[in-house]
Amino acid sequence: MLGTILFFILALIAILAAIGMLTSTNAVHATLFLVINFTCIALFYLGLNAPFLAMVQITVYAGAIMVLFLFVIMLLGAERVQLNSTLRWQVPLGIVLVVALMVVSAVVLLSPEVSISLPSVAPVAADTQSEGSNYGFGSAQAIGEVLFNRYLLPFEMTGVLLLVAMVGAIVLARDEAGKTIHNLNPQADSESSAAD
Amino acid sequence: MFEETSFLVPTNYYIILSAILFALGVGGVLLRRNAILIFMSVELMLNAANLAFVAFARSMFNLDGQVFVFFVMTVAAAEVAVGLALIVAIFRSKKSIDIDELHSMEG
CATH class of the missing domain: 1.20.120.1200 (NADH-ubiquinone/plastoquinone oxidoreductase chain 6, subunit NuoJ)
Incomplete structure (x- = not known):
C-alpha cells in the first residue's frame, strides 16, 4: 500500500x-x-x-x-x-492526437489479452537472486555478468558508436576550416587579404 | 513477508505511466517549434520506453531488459551529442533554431 x-x-x-x-x-x-x-x-x-x-x-x-x-x-x-506556431491549426490537432494516443495505448495495455500474459505482480524481493547468478537481481554485479558474457559484442559495438558520435560532433560543431586560426592570428589574416 | 510485498507496485501501473510519458513526448514533438525542445521531447520518449523495459524486466524476472536500457542510454548519449552539434551548426548559418524557418536544404 x-x-x-x-x-x-x-x-x-x-x-x-x-x-x-x-x-x-x-x-x-x-x-x-x-x-x-x-x-x-x-x-x-x-x-x-x-x-x-x-x-x-x-x-x-x-x-x-x-x-x-x-x-x-x-x-x-x-x-x-x-509558443505559437506559424500553423494555427496545428496546436489543437496535436493535442487531440496526443490525447487519442494516450487513450488508445491505455486501453490496449489494460486489455485482458495483455494483462493475462503479464505476471501481475513480480515475485521479486530485494534480496532474491536472478537465475544462474550469485548476485541480487538488478545489482551492478548481476548486470555486469550479463553484459560481459551474453552481450559482449553489442557492448563493444557501443564503444565504436560512441567514438563515431564523438568524431561526428567535433566535425559538425567546429568552424569552417582555417577560420579560427586566422582570427587568432590577425597578422596572417592581413597578409592573406593583402595577397588577395 | 507482508512488508516486502506491500512495497511492490503492479507492473500495469508502470506501463500506463510509461504510455502517458511517451504520449507527452509525442506532444512535444508535434507542438513545439524549437529544435532543442523537440530534442528534449525525444529524450522524454526514450525514457518512457526505458521505464517500460525495466518494468517488464522485473515482471519477467529477467535481466535482459535492464541491459537493453543500458544500451538505449548509450545510444541516446551519442544521439544527443551529434544532434546538438547539428543544432549548433544550423544556428551558425541560419541564426535561428526554429524548425519552421528551416525549409531549405542549402547551407
Missing part, C-alpha cells in the same frame, strides 16, 4: 514535470523540468529492483546529457522560446 501511494506521488510529479517542460517558454526552465522528470524515473528504477540503472540514469541523463543541453542553450543564447 505504501509503495502504491509513493508511486502515485512520484508519477504525479513526473507527469507535471513533463507538462511543465512542454509548456515552458524558457528553454532553461524546460531543461530543469526534464531533470525533475529524469530524477523521478531514477526513483522508479529503484522501486523496480534496478539500483544500478537508477544511478546510471542520474549520472548520465540528469547529469551529463542535461548539462550538454544547458551548455548548448546558453552557448547559442536561445533561452527565449515562443
Whole structure:
C-alpha cells in the first residue's frame, strides 16, 4: 500500500514535470523540468529492483546529457522560446492526437489479452537472486555478468558508436576550416587579404 | 513477508505511466517549434520506453531488459551529442533554431 501511494506521488510529479517542460517558454526552465522528470524515473528504477540503472540514469541523463543541453542553450543564447506556431491549426490537432494516443495505448495495455500474459505482480524481493547468478537481481554485479558474457559484442559495438558520435560532433560543431586560426592570428589574416 | 510485498507496485501501473510519458513526448514533438525542445521531447520518449523495459524486466524476472536500457542510454548519449552539434551548426548559418524557418536544404 505504501509503495502504491509513493508511486502515485512520484508519477504525479513526473507527469507535471513533463507538462511543465512542454509548456515552458524558457528553454532553461524546460531543461530543469526534464531533470525533475529524469530524477523521478531514477526513483522508479529503484522501486523496480534496478539500483544500478537508477544511478546510471542520474549520472548520465540528469547529469551529463542535461548539462550538454544547458551548455548548448546558453552557448547559442536561445533561452527565449515562443509558443505559437506559424500553423494555427496545428496546436489543437496535436493535442487531440496526443490525447487519442494516450487513450488508445491505455486501453490496449489494460486489455485482458495483455494483462493475462503479464505476471501481475513480480515475485521479486530485494534480496532474491536472478537465475544462474550469485548476485541480487538488478545489482551492478548481476548486470555486469550479463553484459560481459551474453552481450559482449553489442557492448563493444557501443564503444565504436560512441567514438563515431564523438568524431561526428567535433566535425559538425567546429568552424569552417582555417577560420579560427586566422582570427587568432590577425597578422596572417592581413597578409592573406593583402595577397588577395 | 507482508512488508516486502506491500512495497511492490503492479507492473500495469508502470506501463500506463510509461504510455502517458511517451504520449507527452509525442506532444512535444508535434507542438513545439524549437529544435532543442523537440530534442528534449525525444529524450522524454526514450525514457518512457526505458521505464517500460525495466518494468517488464522485473515482471519477467529477467535481466535482459535492464541491459537493453543500458544500451538505449548509450545510444541516446551519442544521439544527443551529434544532434546538438547539428543544432549548433544550423544556428551558425541560419541564426535561428526554429524548425519552421528551416525549409531549405542549402547551407
